[in-house]
Every structure is written in C-alpha cells, then in structure tokens.
Amino acid sequence: MTPTVPRTRRRAAHLALLLAALFLVVSGLAPAAPAFAEPNEGSSKTLAQLRENLEVAAKGYLEAEAALETAKASQKALAAELITAESELERLRVFVGQYAAEAYKTGKLGVVSLMISGSQPGSLLSKASAMDRMTQRDEARMADFRTRKQEVTAKKAAIDIQLKLQQDALKEIEKRKKAADQALRAVDGRSSSGYINPNSPLAKPAPRNANGSWPSEGCSIKDPTTSGCITPRTLWAMNQAKANGFGRYVSCHRSGGGGEHPKGRACDFASATGGFTNSSASGGDRTYGNNLASFFIKNASRLGVMYVIWFCKIWINGGWKNYSSAGSNCGDNPAGDHTNHVHVSIL
Structure with missing residues (x-):
C-alpha cells in the first residue's frame, strides 16, 4: 500500500519551497539566466571607418584569391591539354616529313609512271582509284597537322594569359594586404x-559561380x-x-x-x-x-x-x-x- 502524506503537511512543504525561492531572489542568489543578449562591441567614428576599410580590403583579397585559384586551375588544365596536343602534333610531323620526302623523290611523273606500269587490264583505273584514296588520306592528315599546330599555338597563348592573370591577382592580393595593415594601424x-x-575539420565549400568567383x-x-x-x-x-x-x-x-x-x-x-x-x-x-x-x-x-x-x-x-x-x-x-x-x- 502506497503511503499518503497528510494534506496539511503537503501544503507546508509547498509553502517552504516558495519561501526558499523568494529568499534566493531577494538575496541575489537566484540562478542567473543565460546571457543571450547581443554583445555591445562599441561604436565610434574610428571603429566605423575601421570596419569599412577592413571590409573593402578583405573583400578585394578574397576576390583576388578566387581569381588566382581559377587561373591556376585553368593553367593546369591547359598544360595537360597542351601535352596531348603536342604529342599528336609530333606524330603528324613524322608523317609530314615522310610525305615530303616521297613527294620530292617521285614527283608527279613518278606517280603517273607508277599508275601506268601495271600489265593487267584495268590496272590503270584501279591504280588511279588507289592513288585518289591515298591523296585524300594524305590531305586529311595534312589538314589535321595544320589544325593541331594551330591548337598548340593557341593553348600556349592561353597559358600565357592565365600566367598574366595570376601575376595580376598576386599584385592585388599584396595591395589588399597593405590596405588592411594601414587600416589596422588606427587600433x-x-x-x-x-x-x-592544424587539426580543425574541413567544411563543405560554399557554392561558387561556374568560373570560381563568389556570387553576389x-x-x-x-x-x-x-x-x-x-x-x-x-x-x-x-x-x-x-x-x-x-x-x-x-x-x-x-x-x-x-x-x-x-x-x-x-x-x-x-x-x-x-x-x-x-x-x-x-x-x-x-x-x-x-x-x-x-x-x-x-x-x-x-x-x-x-x-x-x-x-x-x-x-x-x-x-x-x-x-x-x-x-x-x-x-x-x-x-x-x-x-x-x-x-x-x-x-
């Protein structure tokens, strides 16, 4: 059987708790409520100007840093593409050398002689057809050679542009650093x-624009x-x-x-x-x-x-x-x- 507490005793206990709580409040011993109020960081003309200058300097720094990262990534991708293009160009260059040597040795008369030297009926027509296919093949290879050569030249020029962008970004970063230093001298x-x-966890990157810049x-x-x-x-x-x-x-x-x-x-x-x-x-x-x-x-x-x-x-x-x-x-x-x-x- 569960024991019961007389009603008068229960009332007395409740009254005692209320009196104890009242005593804590009056005496200043009550548990402090969490201080969730916003921190008052202060305000002055100097501080306002400092915040404005720091914002400009830091914003420019981050934008220049993003431009530098993008330029480095583009340069790396272009360098890999350039290696592939130069390898293909070298293969085609070998063919062009062989083709030029054969053309020099045979000339047009040599080609015609080769075509008419057959003894079987119809060999002239078959050899003419074969030479036509060879000519088309050679012309395609020559066109591919010219295209690859232009591609290599363009990629080298593009890499030079990315290097220039990196130099400009580094100059801007240094400029923004000096601006921040100057602003902070006031304090x-x-x-x-x-x-x-160094063991801080890595965050998931915030979304950026397709070119690597920060969206407004x-x-x-x-x-x-x-x-x-x-x-x-x-x-x-x-x-x-x-x-x-x-x-x-x-x-x-x-x-x-x-x-x-x-x-x-x-x-x-x-x-x-x-x-x-x-x-x-x-x-x-x-x-x-x-x-x-x-x-x-x-x-x-x-x-x-x-x-x-x-x-x-x-x-x-x-x-x-x-x-x-x-x-x-x-x-x-x-x-x-x-x-x-x-x-x-x-x-």
Missing part, C-alpha cells in the same frame, strides 16, 4: 601570432538566430560550424551599428555555454573559442571568410594582427575586445 594592428589548430548575395534569408536576415553564404558558414561541433549560442543580424551585421554577413559566436557573458573566456570556454576561430581560418577560402576577431586579435588576409577597438587593456571590455565571443565576417 595598434601590429603583426601578431595567434592560435591555429544580399540579405535574403531569414536569420535563424534573430528576427533579421542574413545572406545564403553566412547561413552556410554558420551551419558548417554547427555541423562540426560548434553548437553554442550564435547571434548574426543586428539592425544598428556598422560593419557586416546589419548586412547579414557577420555572426557572433559565444564562447561560454551561457551566451555572451560579461567576462573573458577561460578554461574550456577559451579552448572552444580557439578551436572555433581556427575552424573558420582553416576554411576561409571554402566559406568566404573575410576576417575573424577573437581575444584582442584579428585574422585577416592570411595573418594575425592585434585588435583592441575598445581602447583598453585586453579583456577590460569583453565584448569590444572579443574575449567572450568569436566574430566572423563573410564575403
């Missing part, structure tokens, strides 16, 4: 070392983290992070302020399980942020990552720089210094 953006995990995208998709919108590529990058084990709180679109948030091309990834806490990450939270930043850096060319900001440093155009936009010692302003969240901007 003491000296070169720095930063944590990168607008803020056209409902942001699953806010009531705003994001671009398809930003959603792809966020989902790739989640698919690879980075499932803590994320906030992307932001209606106010500068940078890429209002454009739906940036996300803030909280390092703490409780969201954007007003304290710098440490221990496992710091490791989580390190690994998340490494993931986006390793997959920058796959996901179209313009730059990553984490723990008073910014990774842009292939290298780490100091980043202290809050104008304080690192960690004094966890949101502005990005010591409580990883910021990722997407092309």
Whole structure:
C-alpha cells in the first residue's frame, strides 16, 4: 500500500519551497539566466571607418584569391591539354616529313609512271582509284597537322594569359594586404601570432559561380538566430560550424551599428555555454573559442571568410594582427575586445 502524506503537511512543504525561492531572489542568489543578449562591441567614428576599410580590403583579397585559384586551375588544365596536343602534333610531323620526302623523290611523273606500269587490264583505273584514296588520306592528315599546330599555338597563348592573370591577382592580393595593415594601424594592428589548430575539420565549400568567383548575395534569408536576415553564404558558414561541433549560442543580424551585421554577413559566436557573458573566456570556454576561430581560418577560402576577431586579435588576409577597438587593456571590455565571443565576417 502506497503511503499518503497528510494534506496539511503537503501544503507546508509547498509553502517552504516558495519561501526558499523568494529568499534566493531577494538575496541575489537566484540562478542567473543565460546571457543571450547581443554583445555591445562599441561604436565610434574610428571603429566605423575601421570596419569599412577592413571590409573593402578583405573583400578585394578574397576576390583576388578566387581569381588566382581559377587561373591556376585553368593553367593546369591547359598544360595537360597542351601535352596531348603536342604529342599528336609530333606524330603528324613524322608523317609530314615522310610525305615530303616521297613527294620530292617521285614527283608527279613518278606517280603517273607508277599508275601506268601495271600489265593487267584495268590496272590503270584501279591504280588511279588507289592513288585518289591515298591523296585524300594524305590531305586529311595534312589538314589535321595544320589544325593541331594551330591548337598548340593557341593553348600556349592561353597559358600565357592565365600566367598574366595570376601575376595580376598576386599584385592585388599584396595591395589588399597593405590596405588592411594601414587600416589596422588606427587600433595598434601590429603583426601578431595567434592560435591555429592544424587539426580543425574541413567544411563543405560554399557554392561558387561556374568560373570560381563568389556570387553576389544580399540579405535574403531569414536569420535563424534573430528576427533579421542574413545572406545564403553566412547561413552556410554558420551551419558548417554547427555541423562540426560548434553548437553554442550564435547571434548574426543586428539592425544598428556598422560593419557586416546589419548586412547579414557577420555572426557572433559565444564562447561560454551561457551566451555572451560579461567576462573573458577561460578554461574550456577559451579552448572552444580557439578551436572555433581556427575552424573558420582553416576554411576561409571554402566559406568566404573575410576576417575573424577573437581575444584582442584579428585574422585577416592570411595573418594575425592585434585588435583592441575598445581602447583598453585586453579583456577590460569583453565584448569590444572579443574575449567572450568569436566574430566572423563573410564575403
């Protein structure tokens, strides 16, 4: 038989629980709710100009990088085709040499003599027919030789064009690097070392145009983290992070302020399980942020990552720089210094 608790005792127990909860609230000991509010990274004319300059520099860098990758791939394909064409051309060149030697030795009279030297009736007609077939064959081979020769010349010229495109892309990449360096000088953006995990997982590449360039995208998709919108590529990058084990709180679109948030091309990834806490990450939270930043850096060319900001440093155009936009010692302003969240901007 199941024992029963008198009604008066049950009421007393409930009242005790209510009083205990009230005491926790009044005394400030109540469990803190997750801090999911957007991080206030600060705003100023200097910061707004910095964000604009970084966007231009990083965007140009990624576009030049894509052009370089495309040119290298085209050059490689053309080089393989050139090897095949030159091999076929060499085979035909042997035939042309033999043909030229025979024509020089026999001449037209030699061919006619060969045709009329038969003793059997009808041999003249059969030999004339045979010579006609041989002539057609030889003419076809000569035409093929000329076509292959033109093809080899065209492929060599195409390879030269791809090499020129690569040189132009490399110059543009260097130009964008210098532009980013100049922009970061306003916030003491000296070169720095930063944590990168070489064992970070590979993301599935975001869709590109047929020629390898990045498609232009607008803020056209409902942001699953806010009531705003994001671009398809930003959603792809966020989902790739989640698919690879980075499932803590994320906030992307932001209606106010500068940078890429209002454009739906940036996300803030909280390092703490409780969201954007007003304290710098440490221990496992710091490791989580390190690994998340490494993931986006390793997959920058796959996901179209313009730059990553984490723990008073910014990774842009292939290298780490100091980043202290809050104008304080690192960690004094966890949101502005990005010591409580990883910021990722997407092309």
